[in-house]
Amino acid sequence: MIRDEDWTYSNWTAAELDKKSVEYQFPSDSGIVFGIGEFMIYGTAKRLVVIVRRETPLTLQNDKGVIREYTLTQPIVDQIERHPGPAVAEFRCFHGVWSREPQ
Numbered sequence: 001m002i003r004d005e006d007w008t009y010s011n012w013t014a015a016e017l018d019k020k021s022v023e024y025q026f027p028s029d030s031g032i033v034f035g036i037g038e039f040m041i042y043g044t045a046k047r048l049v050v051i052v053r054r055e056t057p058l059t060l061q062n063d064k065g066v067i068r069e070y071t072l073t074q075p076i077v078d079q080i081e082r083h084p085g086p087a088v089a090e091f092r093c094f095h096g097v098w099s100r101e102p103q
Contacts, residue, residue: 002042002049006049006071007048007049008047008048008049008050008073008074008077009046009047009074009077010048010050010077010080012046012048013046014042014044017041017048017050018039018040018041019038019039020038020039020090021037021090021091022036022038022039022052022080022083022089022090022091022092022093023036023083023088023089023091023093024036024052024070024092024093025093026070026072026079026093026095026096027095027096028070033070036054036089037053037054038053038054039051039052039053040052040069048077049071050072050077050080051069051070051071051072052069052070053067053069054067054068056068072093075095076093076095079093079094079095080092080093081093
């Protein structure tokens with residue numbers, strides 16, 4: 001369910017982000033989350049609800065696949081940018097956790 005506080009504004013359009021891969025690392029209610037996921041976008045133009053979805057597939061050790069979804073807040077949406085290593089993901093979104101470039 002989308003709440004009023006889930007709506008954000010972005011420099012990216014829904015069409016530019018929806019179903020695109022993203023490398024992410026940001027704080028969530030369950031601690032720091034990171035990985036490679038996919039954007040799910042709701043909205044039009046630049047008023048968006050941005051969700052990062054990550055699916056862990058079914059394995060022999062895990063009889064159920066796990067889907068995690070994180071609804072991004074405005075400060076996190078503000079950090080979305082093209083990934084400099086497109087072989088990794090199309091976008092990246094790092095917020096408040098680490099430097100963007102190696103030291």
